[in-house]
Amino acid sequence: MAQDSARQAPAAPAAPARALLASFLPALAVGIGSSVLYLLMSGLAERLQEVLWGPLPDALGIGPYSAVWILVMLTATGVLVGLVVWKAPGHAGPDPATLGLTAVPLPVGTLPGLAIAAMLMLAGGPSLGPENPIIGVNVALAFWLGHRLAPRAPGPLWPLLAEAGTIGALFGTPVAAALVVSEALAGRPMRGALWDNLFAPLTAGAAGAMTTSLIAHPTFDLGLPPLGHPGWADLLAAVVIACAGALLGLTAVYAFPHVHRAFSRLGHPMLALPLGGLVLGGLGVLGGHLTLFKGLSEVKELAHDPGGWTAGQFAGMAVVKLAALLVAASCGFRGGRIFPSVFIGAALGLAAHALVPGVPETLGIAAGVLGMLLAITRQGWVSLFTAAVLVASPTIIALLCVASLPAWLLVTGRPQMQLKEDGTAIR
Template sequence: MAQDTAQPAAPSTPARALLPLILPAVAVGVGASLLFLGVSSAAEALQDVLWRNLPDALGVGRYSVLWTVVMLTATGVAVGLVVWKVPGHAGPDPATTGLDAPVLPPVVLPGLVLATALMLAGGPSLGPENPIIAVNVGLAFWLGRRLVPRAPGVLWPALAEAATIGALFGTPVAAALVISEALAGKQLKGPLWDSVFAPLAAAATGALTTTLVAHPSFDLHLPSFGRPGWGDLLASLVIASAAALLGMAAVRAFPYVHGAFARLGHPMLVLPAGGLVLGLLGALGGHLTLFKGLEEVGEIAADPDGWSAGEFATMTVVKLAALLVAASCGFRGGRIFPAVFVGAAFGLCAHALVPGVHPSVGVAAGVLGMLLAVTRQGWISLFTAAVLVASPSIIALLCFASLPAWLLVTGRPQMQLRDDGTPVR
């Protein structure tokens, strides 16, 4: 008789072990969301001063070539001063970090917050996600170890990362997908749901706090997309793959561009030089290619036929180049939100070239392919692309489109470097 070689299932965690995690998860979720909203609000207020009040008072065009170059260069100087002089130097080189943030010492966090707020207000093409996650992880770990010393140290970074992702996207689904992806390669001691219980509670709290306070929405209100057809499937496959290839071109260039800036040596040379290049790119691409890109992508999506294919192509290339430069020269920020703009502009370019391509299909597939190349986060890419289009039928198309796009990016260099400057694979 053949022996049963199946391994026994790991025992579930009893409820009495999970219940004490709820209160810390809720506390971290509220705190992470409020910090994110506070930094974002402060940056928006400063942005209004720098890009509206100040140029109006000086009689200079708000997004004129002169003001764009001056403001981006000045932002490089301001962030360079923070990196040079503020204790902790605003954390490690952002080119070496991703969403999975290290636990930074408390002395680093104020400088990192200041550098992030200045970057968001000044116009470089980066989002808040990476530094805000790092700050929340550092704060949660430092406070958690002191207030709840019996809790395992690994609990606090997991709660903070999940809470911040939930706050950033206004939904815990994105955090749950990222957590599941991170746990997929680990040997779990129990059911998956036991492992994600506390992080999911933190993510839900962070998302709900953001929703109640700020009412965010990622729906671009694109033209309604009904039942998909064969043409939609073909378009999604082609656009997602082409966007992934375009994104991989920037990924391949990343270590070389980073190395070129690094040879300048001092942050007061590297960041102002990066700001100057970004200012010239912003002057070339227009004001829509500045900042993190979330509001700007809503503007181009509101009128898919309002720009020509050439204009969309210019915005795509300029924004991708700006993302590459900003991520290479030391500005503290993340790559997800600007990559969304690049993918959306690429998809709308495809729609302008081939009117038969539905704008919703073009945008969703373009964002999917670009995010797969830039972030190498499959679930985040699928979720973000799907949430931009309020149509359940788009999900099946995106799942198919992700397959060839993933084959183009997997196993290849990522847009993240090791300390020695070589790309992570």
């Protein structure tokens, strides 16, 4: 009987450490390459943004954030991106409304158009972030090069490494990559222990994060005062603000398929994108220049002077930015939804602080971002992580964990802000 049991017992891997080490160098290379490409694209976009929103309007005698220039720039950005989507090989990739933080490898010929469309978007002012396009570019390049340089490696390895390396580069830490990959792996059958499956992606994420940190020195910390010993009032405030952020985000989620369908009915990128740009220009005039662009630098400006605006002004910026995110994601601009969501959540949290001064701005921002990201991304770990790193206050983590529970109950089972190919929302 003992011999039969021994025969039926699964055999342990002969050399798991050797198998994991074999993926170390490919993961390192993909992580570094992902960071370099991200920094190159974002750097070029920033240089173009500086010209478009500085010397150029000054030379024309127009204020860089005047109503006229905002309308002209956003509409022109729609025209230029529309031309790229119309004429570039592969039409700058699939409809961005159908994309999340994971990507399927695109044909290499599609990548120049996707990169150009993303850089024009980042420089021109639409309310989207760089995450989806750069993940698409890095996944396609890693898959293409990996199959040529290491044809025996499993095909799914390369996209996973590129996603982890890019997310590590975007957030400046491998923790974000590990959290995203962990959530992705939770829905797939795994061979071996979780950390065996995380070894290569975590290596790529660490390489991407370290490369970004060494070259660009990014930081998400808003420099807010740390939260002291939390009390029951702080817990109540965290729950209320996180739930309010989740509900606000869900309004955009439910509107997303309808707004996307309205732009799709125009039938051509040279109609949808310029019109979308014009609408975004009007929203930019209404909300002010802080509601333009991806929103990370603008969040820091808000947090630097939390007393500089009234509760109504903060709430107005949150609503305008949410509308801008909805339009930009629906009309075809190539970009992601995380960074604008951070601005919306932060503005909502600062509105709560301005309305009830007893709510610390640190707590308001973190809880607002948490609720908004839960609704928009439907990724709990990334939402908690992003909210926590913005305020760099260890005592707030327990409050955020508690606040995430009722906020998650509001969003779970609801449609996501991502569409299927037929235009219906993913659940």
